Amino acid sequence: MAWIVLIVSGILESVWATALGRSENFTKLWPTVIFGAALALSMAGLAFALRDIPTGTAYAVWVGIGVALTVTYAMIFGGEPSSIIKVLLLIGLVGCIVGLKLVDTPR
Template identity: 45%
Template sequence: MAWVLLAVAGCLEIVWALAMKTSEGFTRIWPTTIMVVALVASLGLLAVAMRSLPLGTSYMVWTGIGAIGTFIAGVLLFGEAMSLSRLVAAGFVLVGIVMFKASA
């Protein structure tokens, strides 16, 4: 169950990062509100997952999901560059997440 909570927390990290981007420097109320709610929920779920998962593993997987998810969202939603080197870097993060999960 802790891994499921951690995955949801990582997905909420993507949500709050996207909401922060669309908040235009916290000048738009709804994206800012979504960001705050998603951020609190993400951190709360991360804390619950850490009750039974190691700190380093939890944090690495949480940030990795957020990093890969926001990278993909940036490419798909905001037209950010998708170069071979960026894809390889995202692949390394993904491999790291899988290795942490396999070794926990």
């Protein structure tokens, strides 16, 4: 259960990071509301996952998921330039995240 919550929390990290950028310094209401809600839920989920997953592993997975999804979303919808190298590096990042799960040993 902790891993599922951690993955959802990583997705929510991407949501709040994207909403933060779209809030235009907290001047737009809905992106600001989405930012606040996603941030709170993401942190709560990370805290929940830390009960069963070592801190270093959980944090690396949480951030890695957030980074991979935020960059991918920005490349598809936000005008961030993409390249084969960027895509390959993101695939490598996802591979490292999966690797952390595979080598995880319960506390």
